[in-house]
Structure formats: C-alpha cells, structure tokens
Amino acid sequence: MIxxxxxxxxxxxxxxxQELGADKPQWLRDLQRRGLARFRELGFPTTKLEDWRFTNxxxxxxxDFIAPLTPRVPGQVHDAxxxxxxxxxxxxxxxxxxxxxxxxxxxxxxxxxPEGVQVNHLEQVLRTQADQIGEQLGQQASLENASxxxxxxxxFQDGAVISVAAGVQLETPIHLVFITERxxxxxxxxxxxxxxxxxxxxxxxxxxxxxxxxxxxxxxxVLEIELDxxxxxxxxxxxxxxxxxxxxxxxxxxxxxxxxYRNHYxxxxxxxxxxxxxxxxxxxxxxxxxxxxYMISGDQLADCRTRIEHAKPNCESHEMYKGIxxxxxxxxxxxxxxxxxxxxxTDAKQSNQAILLSDDAVIDxxxxxxxxxxxxxxxxxxxxxxxDDTALFYLRSRGIPEPLAHKMLIFAFAxxxxxGAKIEPLKKYLEAVLLADHGLPQV
Amino acid sequence: MLEIIxxxxxxxGTEILRGINLTVKAGEVHAxxxxxxxxxxxxxxxxxGREDYEVTQGKVTYDGHDLLELxxxxxxxxxxxxxxxxxxxxxxISNKYFLKAAINAIRKYKExxxxxxxxxxxxxxxxxxxxxxxxxxxxxxxxxxxxxxxKKRNEVLQMAMLQPKLAVLDETxxxxxxDALKIVADGVNALRSPDRAFVVVTHYxxxxxxIVPDFVHVLAxxxxxxxxxxxxxxxxxxxxxxxxxxxxxPA
Ligand SMILES: Nc1ncnc2c1ncn2[C@@H]1O[C@H](COP(=O)(O)OP(=O)(O)OP(=O)(O)O)[C@@H](O)[C@H]1O
Ligand SMILES: [Mg+2]
Numbered sequence: 001m002i003x004x005x006x007x008x009x010x011x012x013x014x015x016x017x018q019e020l021g022a023d024k025p026q027w028l029r030d031l032q033r034r035g036l037a038r039f040r041e042l043g044f045p046t047t048k049l050e051d052w053r054f055t056n057x058x059x060x061x062x063x064d065f066i067a068p069l070t071p072r073v074p075g076q077v078h079d080a081x082x083x084x085x086x087x088x089x090x091x092x093x094x095x096x097x098x099x100x101x102x103x104x105x106x107x108x109x110x111x112x113x114p115e116g117v118q119v120n121h122l123e124q125v126l127r128t129q130a131d132q133i134g135e136q137l138g139q140q141a142s143l144e145n146a147s148x149x150x151x152x153x154x155x156f157q158d159g160a161v162i163s164v165a166a167g168v169q170l171e172t173p174i175h176l177v178f179i180t181e182r183x184x185x186x187x188x189x190x191x192x193x194x195x196x197x198x199x200x201x202x203x204x205x206x207x208x209x210x211x212x213x214x215x216x217x218x219x220x221x222v223l224e225i226e227l228d229x230x231x232x233x234x235x236x237x238x239x240x241x242x243x244x245x246x247x248x249x250x251x252x253x254x255x256x257x258x259x260x261y262r263n264h265y266x267x268x269x270x271x272x273x274x275x276x277x278x279x280x281x282x283x284x285x286x287x288x289x290x291x292x293x294y295m296i297s298g299d300q301l302a303d304c305r306t307r308i309e310h311a312k313p314n315c316e317s318h319e320m321y322k323g324i325x326x327x328x329x330x331x332x333x334x335x336x337x338x339x340x341x342x343x344x345x346t347d348a349k350q351s352n353q354a355i356l357l358s359d360d361a362v363i364d365x366x367x368x369x370x371x372x373x374x375x376x377x378x379x380x381x382x383x384x385x386x387x388d389d390t391a392l393f394y395l396r397s398r399g400i401p402e403p404l405a406h407k408m409l410i411f412a413f414a415x416x417x418x419x420g421a422k423i424e425p426l427k428k429y430l431e432a433v434l435l436a437d438h439g440l441p442q443v
Numbered sequence: 444m445l446e447i448i449x450x451x452x453x454x455x456g457t458e459i460l461r462g463i464n465l466t467v468k469a470g471e472v473h474a475x476x477x478x479x480x481x482x483x484x485x486x487x488x489x490x491x492g493r494e495d496y497e498v499t500q501g502k503v504t505y506d507g508h509d510l511l512e513l514x515x516x517x518x519x520x521x522x523x524x525x526x527x528x529x530x531x532x533x534x535x536i537s538n539k540y541f542l543k544a545a546i547n548a549i550r551k552y553k554e555x556x557x558x559x560x561x562x563x564x565x566x567x568x569x570x571x572x573x574x575x576x577x578x579x580x581x582x583x584x585x586x587x588x589x590x591x592x593x594k595k596r597n598e599v600l601q602m603a604m605l606q607p608k609l610a611v612l613d614e615t616x617x618x619x620x621x622d623a624l625k626i627v628a629d630g631v632n633a634l635r636s637p638d639r640a641f642v643v644v645t646h647y648x649x650x651x652x653x654i655v656p657d658f659v660h661v662l663a664x665x666x667x668x669x670x671x672x673x674x675x676x677x678x679x680x681x682x683x684x685x686x687x688x689x690x691x692x693p694a
Contacts, residue, residue, distance in 0.1 A: 394531040394585075397491045398545035398601065399519035399552065408544065412535025412584075 005061040006040050012067055013154055019069060020157070025130045031138055035153025042147035051145075054332040054364045055274055055303045060246045065188030065218040067155055071102035072181075079212050080104065080181045087177045087208045087240075089425040094119055095175040096160050101189025101219075103158050104179075111172060116165025119174055122192060123158040133161065136194050140224040140252035140280075148248050152222040156192035159223075162205065166198035166228070173204040173423055180211035180219060180245065187217040194224050197231035197259075204234040204423060209269070211242035216271075221249040227259035229283065234262045236426060241269035243298065250276045257283030257312075264420055265292040266430060267302050274303040281308065281315045281343075288317040293417040297326035297357075306350075307336045310343040310373075317347075322417050323354035324410055325361035335380070336368040343373050350380040355387060355413055444469045444609055444640045445490075445510075450501035452489050459485045459496070461665035467609070470637040474651055474676060475644045477662035478684050483644045484528050486662070487613045491525040492518050506608065519545075520552035522608030526598035526615045528644075533585040538597070541585050542567065542604050549605065570603040573633070575626050591618035599630045606634070611642045616650040628653030648680035663687050 013036050021029055044061035045052040072080070080099045084107040088095070096119065097107035103121035110119050125133050143150045160176045180187055197203055211217055219241065227233055241247050247270040253261050267273055279288045294302040308317045323331040333352040354363040365382040387409045395405035421427045445467040452460040459482045467473050475483055489496050490503065492515035503510040505523060513521070533541070547557045558566075571578055574596050586594050595615050602610055612631070616624055631641065631654050643654055651659070651673060659675040660667045661684070668687065669675065 388533075390531050391533045393491075393493055393515065394527070394533065395541070395545075396515040397493075397519055397525060398541070398605065399516050399549040400544055401516050401548060402514075404544065404548065405516075408536055408541075409533070412533060415535040 005044050008064050009151060009155065010036065010040065015069065016067075016155070016157070024126070025134070027134050028126065028130065028137075032154050032156075035143060035150045035155075038143040038150035039147050039154055042145070042150065045147055051334075054330070055272070055301065057246075057248075057272070060218060060272065063186060063216070066183075066185040067157070067188045067190060068100050068102065068183070072099050072104065074104075074106045077104075078181050080179050081107070083179045083181070083210050083212070084177060087179070087210050089175065089206070089423070089429055093173045093175040093206070095177060096121055097177045097179065098158060098160075098189075098191060099179045099181055100183065100187050101158060101191055107177070114168055114170065116168050116198070117170060118161065118163045120161050121158055122156070122161050122194070125161045133194065136196060136224065136226070137192070138224075140226070140254050141222050141250060146250065148220055149222055149250055152190045152192060152220045155188070155190040155220075156222070157190070159191040159193035161194050162203070163194075163196040164198055164201040164203055167200050168198070169202045170204075173206050175206045175208065178207070178209045178219065178221070180215065180217045180241070182212035182215040187215075189217070189219050191219070191221045193221070195233070196226045197228060197233055199228040200230040201228075202232040205236070206423065206426065207235070207237040209237075209239045209241050209247060211245050211269075213242055214244055215242045216244040217242065218246045219248065221247075223249070223251045225251065225253040225261070227253065227255045227261060229256045230258045231256070232260040234264070234422065236264045236421060236423065237266065237275070238426075239265070239267040239269055239273055239275065241273070243269060243271060243300070245270045247273040247275075249274070250278065253277070253279040253288075255279060255281050255283060255286045255288065258285045259283065260287045260289075262289040263291070264417070265290070265294075265304070266417075267292070267294040267304070268296070270300065270302070272301045272303075274305065276305040276307070278307040279309065279317070280311060281317065282311050284312050284314045286312070286315040288315070290317070290319040290321075291417050291420050292321040293323075293414050294321075294331060295324040295414070296329040296331065299328050301330045301332070303332040303334075305334045305336075308338065308348065310337065310339040310346045310348065313342060313344045313346070315343065315346055317349070319350040320417065321352045322414060323352070323363060324357065324414065325354060325363060326357040328358070328360045330361070331363040333363070333382070334366045334368070337370070337378060337380075339371040339373050339376055339378065341372045344375045346373060346376040346378065348376070348378040352382045353413075354384045355410070356384060357387070357410075444506055445642075446504045448502045450486075450489070450503060451499045452485060452496045453499055454485070454496050458499070459665055460489065463501070463662075463665070463667060465660065465667060467640045467642060469640055471658065472635070472641045472643060472654060472656045474656040474659045474673075475642060475662050476646065476659065476676065476679055478687070481663045482665040483662050484613050487525050487528075487611045487642075487644065490518075490523065490611060491515065516548065517552070519605075520549045524602055524605060524607030524610045526595075526602060526610065526612040528613040528617075530586045530589075530594040530598055532587045532589075534587045536585050537582055538585050539567070539581040542581075542601065545601070545605060566604060570600055573603070573626075574600055574630055575623070576600060592620060592623050595619055596623065596627060599627050603630055603634065608638065609640050609642070610634070611644070613644045614646065615643075616645050616647060624650065625653060648676045651676045
C-alpha cells in the first residue's frame with residue numbers, strides 16, 4: 001500500500017469499524033464510509049486551493065494524530081479535571097463535557113430541563129434513537145468540497161445533541177466543553193454535534209475548547225444547526241486551545257423564516273485555527289449576526305471564514321470581526337456573501353478590522369460578494385491599523401503609563417465584540433481571563 | 444515653576460518654535476495670544492511631551508526638573524496638565540474608567556495609596572455638578588460623539604479631577620457657549636492658588652474677563668514678540684495683529 005497523508009486515518013477508520021461498527025446502524029456505517037472515501041479522494045487541502053491559499057495545513061497533514069478508540073476511564077484522567085474547572089463559567093449551566101472527543105459523564109451535569117428539551121451526547125443518542133438523528137446528521141454539512149468535513153464524518157464517535165421543542169424558552173445556557181488532554185500520542189478528536197431548535201424556541205449555547213497547556217493535538221469539529229421559524233439561538237464559542245493545537249471547525253446553520261442566529265466567536269489559542277461558519281438564510285426576515293474577536297501572537301495563525309447564503313428576500317446579515325495580532329501572527333478573514341436572485345431587500349453588512357501590534361504580523365482579508373439580486377444593500381469594509389498614536393499620547397498625557405495605555409487601547413478596540421456577550425459570567429471571563437495578556441487591571 | 448529658555452522645535456522638517464522664552468511663577472496666570480498657525484498649540488504639545496515635535500535647541504525647567512528629559516506620563520504625574528484644543532475621542536474606554544486610571548496612575552507614581560471607589564465617585568459627582576455635566580457622560584466613551592463644548596468641559600473636568608500644578612489650557616474657550624464659558628472659567632478660578640499656575644491660550648479677550656491674567660504674551664512666528672499686562676489683551680482685541688509686520692513674522 002502506498003502510504004499517504006490519509007493512510008493513518010484510513011487505518012484508524014478500519015479499526016473503529018472493526019471494533020465498534022457492529023453496534024452502529026447501517027445508514028451510519030454507510031455515511032461514515034462515504035466520508036472516508038471522500039476524504040481519501042480529496043486528501044488534505046493544499047494552499048493551491050483558493051479556499052486554503054493563506055492557511056497551510058501541511059504540517060498537520062504530515063503528523064500522526066490518533067483518535068482514542070475508547071473513552072477515558074473515569075479517575076484515569078490527567079489534567080482534564082483542572083481544565084474542566086477552568087472552563088466552567090457558572091456551575092448552574094447545563095454542561096456536557098467531552099475529553100479527547102468522547103463524552104465524560106463525571107464532569108458533565110444536566111440540570112432539570114423543561115419538557116421538550118433534549119441535551120445529550122451523540123453516542124448515547126445513536127444507541128437509543130438512531131433513526132431520529134439519521135435525518136439530521138449530514139443534512140447541513142456537505143462532503144462535496146470539504147475534505148476535513150469528510151474526515152470528521154468518517155471519524156466522529158461522539159459530540160453534543162441538543163434539540164428543543166417549539167416554543168420553549170430555555171433560560172439556563174447550555175455549555176459544551178471540549179477538552180483535549182495530553183496523551184502518549186498526539187490526540188485527534190472529531191466531535192460531531194447537532195442543534196435543532198423548534199419554532200419560536202430560544203436557547204443560548206456556549207462552546208468552549210481547551211487543552212493541556214503546550215500539547216500538540218488536532219481537533220476537527222463539525223456542528224450542524226437547524227433553526228425553525230422564529231427560533232433564536234445565541235451561540236458563543238471560546239477557542240482557548242493549547243498554543244500547539246490545530247483547531248479546525250465548521251459550523252453549518254440552516255435558518256427558517258424570522259429566526260435569529262447570533263454567533264460570537266472568541267479565538268485566542270491554537271497554533272493554527274480555522275473556524276468556518278456557513279449560514280443558509282432559507283426564509284424571510286431572518287437575522288444572522290456573526291461577531292468575532294481573535295487575539296493571537298507568536299507564530300499563531302487564525303483563519304476566520306464566514307459564508308452567508310441569502311436565499312430568500314428581506315433578510316439581514318451583520319458581521320463584525322476584529323483581530324489583534326502581535327509578533328509573527330497571521331490572521332485570515334474570508335467572508336462570502338452570496339445573494340441569490342430571489343433575495344431582494346437583502347441587508348448584508350460585513351466588517352473586518354485588525355490591529356497589528358508588530359511589523360511582522362500579517363492579515364489577509366478577502367471579502368467575496370456575489371450578488372444576483374438588484375434591490376439589496378450590501379456593504380463591506382476592512383481596516384488594518386496600528387494603535388492610534390494620538391489616543392496613546394492623550395492617555396499618557398494624563399499620567400497613564402505607556403504599557404497600560406496600550407492595554408487600554410487594545411481593550412477599547414475589542415470591547416464592542418466582548419460587550420456583545422449577553423451571558424454575564426462569560427463577559428467577565430472574557431474581560432478578566434481571556435484578555436489577560438491585554439486585559440485591564442482594576443483601577 | 445516653569446522656565447522656558449530659547450526653545451526651538453520642529454516638525455517634519457519645518458521649524459515651528461524659534462526661540463521661546465517664558466517664565467511662569469507659582470500663583471501666576473499667563474495668557475498667550477497670537478495669530479493662527481503661530482505655534483501656540485505646538486508649544487503646549489512640546490511641554491506635554493508629544494514626540495512628533497523635535498526640540499532642536501533650548502531648555503525647559505519645570506518645578507526643578509529638566510522637563511524635556513521626562514516621559515510624557517511622568518510630566519503629567521508631576522502635575523503638568525494640557526487641556527487640548529482638539530480633545531481626542533477614544534471609543535471603547537469609558538470616561539469614568541479613564542479618569543480613575545489617570546488618578547491612580549499618578550498616585551502610583553507618587554507612591555500614594557490608590558483612590559477609594561467611593562472617594563472617587565464623590566469627587567466626580569462634585570466636579571460634574573460644578574461643570575454642569577450630566578453623570579451619564581461618565582459611562583460614555585472618552586469624548587466619543589461629544590459636542591465641541593462638551594469636549595472642552597470634559598477637559599476641564601479632567602483638570603479638576605487631577606488637580607495639576609501647572610495647567611496649559613489650549614483654546615479651552617473656543618466652542619463654548621456664553622454660559623459654558625463662565626462655568627469653565629469658574630472651574631479654572633476655583634483651582635487658582637498660590638502654588639498653581641496657568642498658561643491660557645486664547646484668541647479672545649472675553650475669556651480673560653473671567654480668568655484675569657497677570658501677563659499677556661503675543662506669540663507670532665514661533666516667538667514671543669510682545670508681553671504686557673492684561674491691558675495688552677484689550678489692545679489686541681481692538682487692533683488685531685496689524686502691528687506684526689509683515690503678518691505672521693516677528694517685528
Ligand atoms: N505635526 C506637525 N507637522 C507639521 N506641521 C505642523 C505640525 N504641527 C503643527 N504644524 C504647523 O506648525 C504651525 C503652528 O501650528 P500650531 O498648531 O502650533 O498653531 P497655533 O498657534 O496653535 O494655531 P491656532 O490658533 O490656529 O490654533 C502651523 O503652520 C502648523 O501647520
Ligand atoms: Mg492651536
């Protein structure tokens with residue numbers, strides 16, 4: 001056999017299939033096999049592909065990452081407990097904790113849920129209600145040109161499943177915590193999650209990704225979201241992975257009429273991170289709000305991609321991304337807005353702003369607007385700058401030392417994205433911990 | 444308190460200040476007038492430490508310190524304050540946070556204990572009331588979206604909160620309505636004391652009716668070309684700068 005970059009996953013797949021395949025329904029085995037075939041066909045993306053021009057995954061492709069065959073035995077974890085405690089924002093939140101891609105019951109806690117709400121992990125759901133989930137899995141996340149979505153499809157064992165019946169307003173947020181703990185071999189995890197909100201329901205979901213400090217690992221996550229008419233989802237994602245981690249994630253959102261999807265993305269970790277959010281606005285008066293903040297330094301790369309399909313008239317999409325880049329960090333922002341011929345009265349706004357704190361930091365911004373309707377309002381803007389000298393002087397001339405003045409201006413820049421977080425402990429956390437490097441002291 | 448000797452400064456290759464001499468003693472108020480573009484704001488910025496200006500010659504002593512050797516923030520911590528002709532907008536930082544950060548930075552520099560929140564809020568409330576400012580402005584970002592007059596009041600508020608030893612007010616009166624002018628002048632007068640000094644840059648006699656100066660100087664072409672007592676301002680108001688021949692350069 002010719003050994004290629006996909007071989008290791010092929011072998012792992014076969015092992016999974018052998019050990020665990022018997023318990024899986026046939027449709028799932030077929031789906032996963034299709035994922036593998038597609039992945040083998042496409043291979044890891046290269047920078048020759050337009051979509052990957054600025055994000056080189058060659059080193060990720062070359063290295064062997066191993067997906068654990070079995071979940072961790074409770075009590076045999078290393079620092080997962082500590083990581084789980086750090087990730088915890090509020091003990092009252094419902095939470096599903098995953099360690100190295102597998103559900104960890106001992107750290108999870110689901111409080112009392114209203115009728116019609118299901119919060120569970122995929123492996124369990126597949127065992128008990130496989131057919132119900134069969135209609136959902138793979139509905140949004142196409143394998144077409146997405147080799148890493150195909151890889152996730154081939155390899156996933158677990159993930160979160162949230163479903164909420166029509167009309168339910170869930171007040172307590174649901175916290176999904178994905179922990180990668182260091183192992184003898186570099187860990188790969190492939191969480192696959194599903195969120196389905198019924199008509200007029202309202203939920204807040206928080207997704208946290210953390211890992212053992214300094215550990216090299218690979219997370220390849222796919223999340224499929226369906227929002228029925230008038231449903232409202234606030235989705236927060238905190239990517240605080242280890243500085244040596246590779247984080248590749250795709251979130252696919254399908255929105256029906258008058259639904260609201262707000263995504264708040266905060267990326268601080270990872271050697272390489274790529275977060276794609278693809279929304280299909282498939283109904284009238286849909287609102288899609290995508291806000292992001294990435295703060296990176298050293299040799300980190302953060303790639304933020306948004307794809308918005310305006311398929312129906314009278315919808316709004318607003319995107320605001322902000323980046324703070326120091327040292328040799330690289331940022332990539334690629335925002336696609338596709339307005340279909342029917343989607344008259346579309347209101348699409350996109351802005352990407354970056355502050356470069358060093359001469360060696362780089363940002364590549366690429367808006368892609370494809371507009372096939374004539375009565376629309378689409379604006380996009382990108383700015384790249386440094387800290388404002390005049391503002392810096394103003395602060396210093398009031399006695400504020402230069403390092404604090406720097407922090408204040410960085411914080412000021414990031415502040416509107418942080419203030420968009422409506423979950424108070426999250427906002428505090430962002431202010432106090434995640435912005436620690438650049439955060440403000442109490443004065 | 445302040446002694447400026449033969450100060451020359453340039454920006455982007457052009458000499459703007461061409462030999463300023465000025466001595467300000469504690470307790471005094473000096474007014475600086477002069478045509479547009481004569482270097483008044485440049486002088487204020489050089490004193491505050493703006494790095495865009497290169498001092499090519501001269502010496503400035505402030506309260507026993509070689510001022511030009513000090514960092515920007517050190518000058519402020521030692522009691523030098525400039526009220527900006529064009530206050531800077533800083534979106535994302537609240538006025539309140541900014542003020543408290545400034546007070547505490549200065550206290551830290553002086554190795555004094557940090558201000559208690561309650562003490563800070565009391566002080567803020569008192570000063571806001573004096574300046575006729577609404578407390579809601581404290582929650583807003585620094586100067587962002589403030590009207591011209593509001594920005595000027597905000598400068599005076601900062602001065603009142605920081606209690607500087609030497610305040611350089613750069614056209615704090617422009618953009619103020621008549622009532623605000625009085626309020627701001629009252630704010631300045633309230634701070635007047637034997638151990639403080641003020642340098643007030645203005646184009647109008649009107650402000651000097653409220654803040655009565657001990658000396659009035661005319662800055663033109665980067666030099667002080669005339670000095671006198673408060674009556675000089677009245678003369679200038681009546682006759683303008685026609686005595687400067689040719690316009691803009693020293694006689
Ligand atoms: N950073 C700079 N770079 C280049 N030229 C400058 C700079 N700052 C000031 N100048 C020039 O120096 C001269 C003096 O400017 P300054 O702002 O000090 O004048 P001013 O006396 O305060 O005028 P006004 O009464 O209009 O406020 C002007 O010709 C101005 O254009
Ligand atoms: Mg001026």
